[in-house]
Amino acid sequence: MEQLLEQLASGLANGAIYACVALALVMIYVSTDHLNFAQGEMAMFSTYISWQLMNWGLNFWVAFVLAVLASFVLGVLIERIILRPLHGAPVLSVVVVFIGLLAICNSMAGAIWSYLIKEYPSPFPKSTFGFAGVIGPHQLGVVLVTLVVLGLLFLFFRYTPLGLAMRAAAQNPQMARLVGVRVDWMLALGWGLAAAVGAVAGIMVAHIVYLDPNMMGGILLYAFASALIGGIGNPGGAVVGGFIVGVLENMVAYAGNQIEKATGVYIIGNGEKLTVALIIVIFVLTVKPAGLFGRVVVKRV
Amino acid sequence: MAALLEVKGLKAFYAKTQVLYDIGFDLAEGGITTLLGANGAGKTTTLRALCNMVRTEGSVRFDGKEIAGQPTEEIVRQRIAHVPEGRGTFTTLTVEENLRIAAYTRKDKQAVKVELDRVFAYFPRLKERLQQQAGTLSGGEQQMLAIARALMLKPRLMLLDEPSFGLAPLIVVEIFKILKRINQEEKVSILLVEQNAALALNLADYAYVLETGRVVMADRADVVKNDENIRKSYLGY
Numbered sequence: 104m105e106q107l108l109e110q111l112a113s114g115l116a117n118g119a120i121y122a123c124v125a126l127a128l129v130m131i132y133v134s135t136d137h138l139n140f141a142q143g144e145m146a147m148f149s150t151y152i153s154w155q156l157m158n159w160g161l162n163f164w165v166a167f168v169l170a171v172l173a174s175f176v177l178g179v180l181i182e183r184i185i186l187r188p189l190h191g192a193p194v195l196s197v198v199v200v201f202i203g204l205l206a207i208c209n210s211m212a213g214a215i216w217s218y219l220i221k222e223y224p225s226p227f228p229k230s231t232f233g234f235a236g237v238i239g240p241h242q243l244g245v246v247l248v249t250l251v252v253l254g255l256l257f258l259f260f261r262y263t264p265l266g267l268a269m270r271a272a273a274q275n276p277q278m279a280r281l282v283g284v285r286v287d288w289m290l291a292l293g294w295g296l297a298a299a300v301g302a303v304a305g306i307m308v309a310h311i312v313y314l315d316p317n318m319m320g321g322i323l324l325y326a327f328a329s330a331l332i333g334g335i336g337n338p339g340g341a342v343v344g345g346f347i348v349g350v351l352e353n354m355v356a357y358a359g360n361q362i363e364k365a366t367g368v369y370i371i372g373n374g375e376k377l378t379v380a381l382i383i384v385i386f387v388l389t390v391k392p393a394g395l396f397g398r399v400v401v402k403r404v
Numbered sequence: 405m406a407a408l409l410e411v412k413g414l415k416a417f418y419a420k421t422q423v424l425y426d427i428g429f430d431l432a433e434g435g436i437t438t439l440l441g442a443n444g445a446g447k448t449t450t451l452r453a454l455c456n457m458v459r460t461e462g463s464v465r466f467d468g469k470e471i472a473g474q475p476t477e478e479i480v481r482q483r484i485a486h487v488p489e490g491r492g493t494f495t496t497l498t499v500e501e502n503l504r505i506a507a508y509t510r511k512d513k514q515a516v517k518v519e520l521d522r523v524f525a526y527f528p529r530l531k532e533r534l535q536q537q538a539g540t541l542s543g544g545e546q547q548m549l550a551i552a553r554a555l556m557l558k559p560r561l562m563l564l565d566e567p568s569f570g571l572a573p574l575i576v577v578e579i580f581k582i583l584k585r586i587n588q589e590e591k592v593s594i595l596l597v598e599q600n601a602a603l604a605l606n607l608a609d610y611a612y613v614l615e616t617g618r619v620v621m622a623d624r625a626d627v628v629k630n631d632e633n634i635r636k637s638y639l640g641y
Contacts, residue, residue: 264504264507264508264513267497267501267504267505267508268505268508270494270496270497270501271494271497271501271505274494274495274496274497275492275494275495277457277488278488278492278493278494279477279494279505280457280475280476280477280480281455281476281480281485281486281488281492282480282505282506282508282509282553282557283477283480283481283506283508283509283557284477284505284508284509285477286477
C-alpha cells in the first residue's frame with residue numbers, strides 16, 4: 104500500500120512537469136496551429152541559464168526568477184525574429200524551422216556548457232514531515248511550484264484584459280484585429296509565456312533527471328502525449344492530461360512489479376512504462392480522437 | 405461639410421485576382437450610406453479593403469487622414485468599427501468577454517462599465533446572457549452581440565456587412581430599428597452593405613450601386629429606390 108502511494112505521489116510530481124510542458128505546447132498550438140518541437144530544448148536551455156546564474160553565486164530562487172524572465176524574452180525574440188517571416192508559410196517549412204531550433208538549442212547548450220551530465224540542486228529543504236516516505240520534499244515542492252504557476256497563468260488568462268486579448272487573438276485573429284488587438288504582439292507574448300512555463304518545468308525536473316542537453320527529450324514525448332490526451336486545443340485538458348500520464352506511467356510500472364513479485368514472471372517494469380503509457384494514449388485517441396476534453400472541430404465545406 | 409470617409413481609386417486583390425477596379429465614393433458624416441450590388445459585385449470586399457483585410461491599392465481618407473495601408477488593428481483604433489459578415493463573434497468567449505475585449509484598446513477602464521450599460525440600453529437581451537458562451541446564442545443574438553461589440557469601440561464610423569444575413573424577418577426589422585437609433589443617438593456614421601436592397605434603401609440616406617467591382621450609380625437613397633433599372637434588378641418589382 105505504501106509503495107502504491109509512493110508511486111502515486113511521484114507520478115503526480117512527474118505529471119506536474121508534463122503538465123507544464125504540455126501547456127506550453129498547447130499555448131502555442133491554439134494561437135498558431137503549430138506544435139513546437141523545440142519546446143523541450145528551449146526549456147533545457149533555460150535550465151542551463153539558471154544553472155549558470157547559480158554558478159555565479161546567485162541564490163536558487165533568484166536564479167529561477169531571472170532564468171524564467173530570460174526565457175520569456177528569448178521566447179518573444181524567437182517569435183519576432185525567426186517565426187514572423189514564416190507567417191503563412193506551408194506547415195512543413197515551420198516544422199523544419201522547429202526542428203532546426205531544437206538542434207540549435209541542443210548544440211548550443213552542448214557547446215557552452217558541455218555534454219557532461221551535471222548535478223542540479225533542489226531548492227526544497229530536506230526535512231521530513233507528515234508524508235515522509237510517501238512523497239519526497241523535492242517532489243512535493245515540484246507539485247506546489249507548478250500548481251502555483253499554473254494557477255497564476257489561469258488567473259492571468261481568465262481575469263486580465265491582456266489575457267482576454269490573447270485568448271481572443273488565438274480564437275479568431277481576424278476578428279481580434281477588428282477590435283483593435285495587436286495580434287502579432289499577442290503571438291509573441293504567447294511564445295514568451297510558453298517559453299517561461301517550459302523553463303519552470305525544466306528547472307523543476309533538473310534535480311530528478313540531472314542536467315544535460317538531452318534531459319528534455321523523453322519529457323517532451325510525455326508532454327505531447329499529455330496534450331493529446333487532454334485534447335490538443337484545450338489548455339486545461341493539457342494540464343489534466345499531464346497528471347494523468349504522469350500517474351499512469353507509474354501505475355503501469357507498479358502493476359508490473361506486483362505481477363513479477365506474485366508470479367515471478369517479468370512482463371512490464373520501469374523500462375517499459377513509456378511504451379505502455381503511449382499505447383494507452385493511442386487507445387484513448389482511437390476511441391476519442393479529440394482527446395478526453397477536446398472539442399470536435401466541425402468545419403463547413 | 406467635408407466627407408468623413410473619402411475613397412479614391414480603390415483596388416483590391418485576392419492573390420492575383422483583381423476584385424475591385426477603381427472604386428470611389430464619399431461618405432457624409434452622420435449619415436447612413438449603403439452599398440448595393442448583386443452577389444460578387446465586391447460589396448464585402450470593399451468593406452474589407454477599407455480595413456486593409458485584403459491586398460489593397462488606392463486612397464482611403466478618414467477624417468482627412470490617409471489610412472490606406474495601415475494595419476487593420478491601427479485603423480480600428482481610429483474608431484472605425486467593422487461588423488463582419490456571418491456574425492463575427494468570439495464563439496468560445498462569453499458574451500461579457502466579447503464586449504470587454506472591445507474596450508481593451510481604451511485607456512479609461514472605469515468608463516467600460518458606463519459603456520456596457522449604454523450598450524445594454526440598445527440590446528437588453530444581451531444583459532440576460534452575459535455569462536453565456538457567444539457560440540450558444542441564437543443567430544439574431546449573435547448579430548446583436550457583434551453590433552454591440554462594435555459600439556463598445558465608441559466608433560465614429562461603423563461598417564456593417566450583411567447584418568440581415570440568415571435572420572428571421574422580425575429580427576431583421578428589430579436590428580434595423582436599433583441601427584437607426586444608434587445612428588441618430590450616438591452620431592455614428594454607418595456604411596451598410598446589404599443583399600436586401602429594399603431594406604437597405606429604406607434605412608439609408610445615400611446609396612452606391614456596385615457591379616463587378618465598379619461603382620455604376622450613386623445617388624440619394626430615395627432616388628435610387630425609384631430608379632427603374634434598380635427596381636427591376638434589385639427590388640424585383
